[in-house]
Amino acid sequence: MSIVFDDVSKKYNDYVALNQVSFNIDPNEFVSIVGPSGAGKTTLLRMLLAEDKPTSGKIFLNSIDIHALSNKDIIRRTIGVVFQDFRLLPQKNVYENIAFAMEAAGRTDEEIESDVPHVLDLVDLGNKIWNFPNELSGGEKQRVAIARAIVNQPDIIIADEPTGNLDPVNTYDIVQIFKKINDLGTTVVLTTHNKGVIDSIGRRVITVQNGCIVRDDLTGKYIL
């Protein structure tokens, strides 16, 4: 699934969060969006998830203008999302958190029963299936969030600072999971300001500063 940002700007009153941003992401790419805090990385992802509308410009997913759609659920079901603060549903256990994403996508009970344990094995959490989020470590929570994001086999995974709350060991593990997901054919768009993460991914890096793209290269290096 291709992503196109076409001259996208976003203003919050007088504050310009994004200023005429344009770029393309091809299917199966792994793109890291980097920049300091407040650069506009999260705004960019929020608009890709149709959480927020651009003030001007358009965003296309496979040539579909996502903000022109009245029903955004359909688009969201083709995107897996991972947040820095995990955002698991606290009243649901690990199984139910992942099953919820499948239920939302209209999957059958049989599919849910077979796919949830499988995807938990992929993130190495098969033994925590009935635990609640408050019984998991930060790294485990993020693995559950990744499992939830990939369970519907989305075309795109969007990860907003997914390692921001993790220690170096868990950070490394999570990055490896994302690389594995990308190797299986899923487009990954990840924001971070962790230089180590970018260096270990070593793929395309888009650098955002003050709401503008200041660098877009394939060196896989975090340069500010």
Place this chain on the structure above:
Amino acid sequence: MEKTPFKTKLKRVLKAGFFNFWRSSYVSFASIIVMIITLSVIGSVIFLSTILNITMEELRDKVDVNVYFVNTALEEDIISLKTKIEALPEVKLVQYTNREEALENFRLQHENDQITLQALDELGENPLGAALNIKAKEPSQYEGIANFLNEENILSSEGEKIIDKINYFENKEAIDRLSKIIDSAERLSWVISLTLVTISIIMTFNTTRLAIYISREEISVMQLVGASKNYVRGPFVVTGVIVGLFSGLLTIFIFLPICYWLGNTTQDFFIGLNIFDYYLDNFFQILLIIISAGIAIGALSSYLAVRRYLKL
């Protein structure tokens, strides 16, 4: 991807709603307490309006107008007048008491008053005339009926005046005052009931809003993983329904000892109405009203509160 059957969706929403209720036990407990207060207010309004209605009905029944006839008035003339009065739209009931019955009633009323009875015997004839007892639908309508009787030139078939006295004009002031009291009491009870019910419903709505405010992050996450608005909203509405159902059942059982305790007091105070008997006689009706109110308030408040956070 095939479409999930409605039955499966419903099963999932019901299950999620029940889990919400069970797992957020503190929030559910707080919601139940507030909902019980609201339903108790609604229940109290039902009981109080019943007490008021029955009391007012009793008071209305105590008001009447009597038309006394001269001793020479013929029964057929009185019956003909009775038919005319019954045809008036404001008249509820007209009762005829003939001279013999009037005498009988007088004797019964004075059975312990030997001097009066002796005096009556010494007269040797029945001094009492026949009478018509008229009850109107509303106390305010007596004046119209009395005026009708006064204005109509009511004469016997021989052309003689047959009405001796109409007691409305003697009791006019008392009837007017009672009529005003009844009207004011009914109006006041409506205003008080409506105010109390509105305040308590607003209170429940706010508690539900707070309970759902806690879950606002969850709501946005649910939407971001692709759940439709109805699929996000459903479990919260189900939780609201469960809260309403539980609160309704608890409220109805809280009323049991209260009504039992108040039963005798209300019987002595409000013209024979025992509130405990009323509670038992109308148990299923009250149960239905309270539970329906609980479910409706719970579902509606949750629906509206979730809607606020379904902005994505």
